[in-house]
Amino acid sequence: MAATRSTLHRLVVAGGVLALALAGGATGCSRPAGEAPRAVKVIQNIGSDTMVNLAQAWAEEYQQVAPDVSVEVSGGGSGLGIAALLNGTADIANTSRKIEPEESERLVAQNGRPPREFLVGFDAVAIYVHRDNPLEEISLEDLHDIYAEGGPLDRWSQLGVRHIPRARTDRIIRVSRQNNSGTYHYFRDVVCGKKTDFKLGSLDMNGSKDVVELVARTPAAIGYSGLGYQTPQVKLLRVSRKRGQSGVLPTVATTLDQSYPIARPMFMYTPGEPPEHVRRFLDWVLSPAGQKMVELTGYVPLKAPEVSP
Template identity: 35%
Template structure:
């Protein structure tokens, strides 16, 4: 990575999904955070704000998916894994086998948004129909909307926590024709350029960045056809847990890294941190360590 020098007490580099915030002092212990693309923008903002309070703070943040973050913990390549899903039984067994103790934290509630091009004549969808679309059973929008267009699916790789979350909630296997994208930004850009596209992204990602929502719209979701549709960016629906695709966001921390990570975790839980979480379109829950 190309380094630049500034007259401030910190250096920020952001390139290809990696952010480094570090003090201009050799004594700060660098923290490595990897994982969920759903959480990466929020993590970047929290780190930038915390560095203003603690100029000795040093952290490198990258996305790549929940599975990558968890694997990085197993391989000793990260201190914190951001994850939009709980650990699988296999992963729990791997950590026990390697005798790697973890601390698990739930720090926010997220909702997954389903987006389509804003020219598509569709405003809401029920989960049964959505499952048929994502599995490839429904292949043309003409089956549910007044438009003759083949459906193009923009999704994530199997290592993504969001991919696993949607698959389990809908009880489906994704269509082999689904395009596998590396993150929220790629999915949004794909749908923006494709009138026949549908994709899924973190609702907070769309809500926080107005430019991300240009030329796309968020579908309201019905759990049952006879029920009212719910929006992932409606705080009332989320707080009442009426939105079908909402979930907790996790951070897994190596026990051996806890002392250097704890001040940052405490900041996330502070009034300032909670405010930033809400500004990014996520929701606060009062769970502590799990």
């Protein structure tokens, strides 16, 4: 019994010491009396589906740089981002196209100040087919005839493709984007022509990722989407400006030297001069650290990455 009481006594003493230590630790970690918690500033970043993966990567990385700032990202298309600037629900609009003059005029009329434009990188619009499709390259003229209203190409055999494994049809299944997408407008202007509409009957997807996923599931499909959405289940086609010319694959180098014919800038817009916390975030996006994220997520930075000797 004496041994038991002695053991209990030691446990009680040890427990008391532990409790005091924990209490002291808790006191040491607590906020000093009278100090208010630091407020987190939120940046609403809305727009281009092409840019949403990149924007999310920026947001997550910037959280490490500025823990008191939370960048909340959502997609929906370039048009939705600009609309969010107009209705005051976005601090930054991501767009894969330049803002239209009438959109800029509406922002001036509403806010009394023009939007600020920030060029943040480049994106190559890649042409995707199923990985089993034997086609290796295509011209802008072919793409026009596939996608543009009145274009005569609607079968793979017209492009010399006689057999696609597991394809149930020779018909070219066109995958496109919805018309609130900056990629939709850019592709239409460059491939179809600014005064030419798309053919009816395409499968119009909400997001860039959706286009690639549908092409990956559909052996007879062709689609266009950002280079950053490439997966092993699809094939990138080399693209030439005219039939008979050698095609060019989309890469950082071919985007920057403009030899790849379907590449465009990516922008961020603010409704006038941004407040300080938004400006600091944009400065970081344009810094070497922010531009490194552009490269890591499969897009093209403003300058070619430096190669270590």
